[in-house]
Amino acid sequence: MHNAQLKSTVQKIAEQNKVNPSTVQRAEKYAEAVDTIVSNTGVNPFQLITGEIKADKKDIERLAKKPVEIQKKIIEKVERKETNIKKELKKIKDKEKVIPEPVHVNFVIFVI
Numbered sequence: 001m002h003n004a005q006l007k008s009t010v011q012k013i014a015e016q017n018k019v020n021p022s023t024v025q026r027a028e029k030y031a032e033a034v035d036t037i038v039s040n041t042g043v044n045p046f047q048l049i050t051g052e053i054k055a056d057k058k059d060i061e062r063l064a065k066k067p068v069e070i071q072k073k074i075i076e077k078v079e080r081k082e083t084n085i086k087k088e089l090k091k092i093k094d095k096e097k098v099i100p101e102p103v104h105v106n107f108v109i110f111v112i
Contacts, residue, residue, distance in 0.1 A: 030057045033064035040068045041075040053078050055085040062089055 014021040038045045047053045063085055074088040
């Protein structure tokens with residue numbers, strides 16, 4: 001077999017579009033994130049893709065990794081124009097940074 005016949009789909013798409021294969025892989029990752037959010041929340045994909053809902057690609061990918069209920073809450077707030085995806089993800093990140101207070105346990109040892 002010739003080397004050309006063994007090329008991956010990513011390589012073929014990259015060549016057809018005159019881009020680097022890593023560009024194709026990043027596009028695939030973004031498309032999968034959009035699909036996940038659309039599937040989980042019912043949001044119109046064109047709102048995400050066209051920028052009607054303001055979010056960069058990294059924020060879309062980060063949101064897609066969150067639990068379904070969090071995705072739904074964030075998209076609902078964003079659609080009501082209460083906030084944006086970046087702000088909501090930052091709130092979650094900030095909450096995750098909070099270190100819980102140490103728990104003090106008092107106990108007594110009895111020696112018999």
